[in-house]
Amino acid sequence: MTTVDDLLNLLVLDKISDTEFNGESKAIGSPIVFGGQVLAQAINAASRTITNKRVLHSMHAYFLEAGNLELPITYNVSLVRDGGSFSVRRVTAHQKDSTIFILSASFHKKEDGYNHQVTMNSDIKQPEELLSWTEMREEFGEALPRGLKSFLEIKRPIEFKPTAFANPLDPKNLPPKHHVWFKLKGDINGLDLNTKQQILTYISDYNILTSTLNPHASKAHWGNTQTASLDHSMWYFRDFDFSDWLLYATESPSASGGRGFARGNIFTRNGELVATVAQEGLIRPIKK
Template identity: 70%
Template sequence: MTSVNDLLDLLILDNINENEFKGFSKTIGNAYVFGGQVLAQAINAASRTIHNGRILHSLHAYFLEAGQLDIPIIYNVSVLRDGGSFSVRRVTASQNGTVIFILSASFHKEEEGYDHQIKMKTNLKQPEELLSWTDILRQFEDFLPRKLKAFFEIDRPIDFKPVTVANPLEPKDLPPVSDVWFKLRGDIENLSLATKQQILTYISDYNILVSALNPHASKANWGNTQTASLDHSMWFFRDFDFNDWLLFSIESPNATGARGFARGNIFTRDGKLIASVAQEGLMRPKK
């Protein structure tokens, strides 16, 4: 995948019937289906059963089994509630009859109300000052660990620019935070809010566990640590567009028992808070 159109081809599911849909997978460099893909496809399925114009405001999901890349994923949507203000859907994702993922999503009608938000960090380098993953590959490919190099070599419809880049040749423990600018590639005009939310959900599963691994980076890395998303929650606050860079600002309050917890906020470049994310992931040292 090299552009947003390729990504949309992946996220927009095939109809089986009114409440059942089929999706396919593409690798991002892992042996199993990327969690962000399943999240976004499940939201696409849930959104296709909303016929009253309500807007996704939250999702909560659990990853139960690793998804196989070569097997279609079947998404079954249950209509749990269509109330006066909120609609709730439950989505079950299966492969060969085995449930691999469950999600609950809530949609809210547009209403007026109070408004406030936290502020974005103001001391960060801007995207134009930073190297993207592609830039890092081009400049340092001869020095990158094999697995990291292979990961960076995968074509993606998104550019990522981390504010801080750890030196893999001099591993050291780092603060439990991570700030990453990101931007879509390709034609991003005339995207509906529902489509933008699905794309943002896909992107939200990138980078989030980095902050949980950072405090242990002197001994832990992606090669010697088994990682996987265990659950994922997301809240959507405001409309936005992908015409400029967005910032994913992440922190990890805790890691224990082979699990790491991370939470983050996604801002527009001018500081508008558009979404918050929380995830617990497996961080199991390999023996």
């Protein structure tokens, strides 16, 4: 995948019935299905059962089993409730006889109300000052560890620019935070809010667990740590525009027992808070 059109082709599911949909998978550098893909496809399935123009405002999901890249994924939607203001949907994802994922999503009618938000850190470097993943690969090339080099060589429909990252050639522990700018590749004109939320959900599973490894970066890295998303929650606050860079500011309050917890805020460049994400992930040291 190289552009937003490729990503949309992945996220928009084939309809089997009014409440059942099929999806395919694309690898992003892991031997299993990317969690962000399943999250976004499940949101696509849930949203297609909403007929009253309500807008997604929150979702909560659990990853139960690793997805097989070679098998289609079937999404079944349960119409839990359509109330006066909110509609709730439950989605289960299956491969053959296994349930690999469950999600609950809530949609809200448009209303006026109070408005406030936290402030984005004004000291963050702007994306024009930073190297993208693509530029890192081109600049450091053969000096990168093989696994990291292979990961960065994969073509993606999103460009990422971290404000800082662990140096694999001089590993040192870092604060439990990670900030990364991101932007879509390709023509993003004409995307409705529902579609933008699905794309944002896909992107939200990238980078978030980095903040859980940063405090242990002197000894822990992606090559010697087994990682996997265990659960994922997201709250959607405001409409936004994908034509400019957005900032994903994450932090990890705690890690213990082989699990790391992280939360993140997604801001527009001018500091408007678009969404908040929370995730617990497996960060298990690989024993030799």
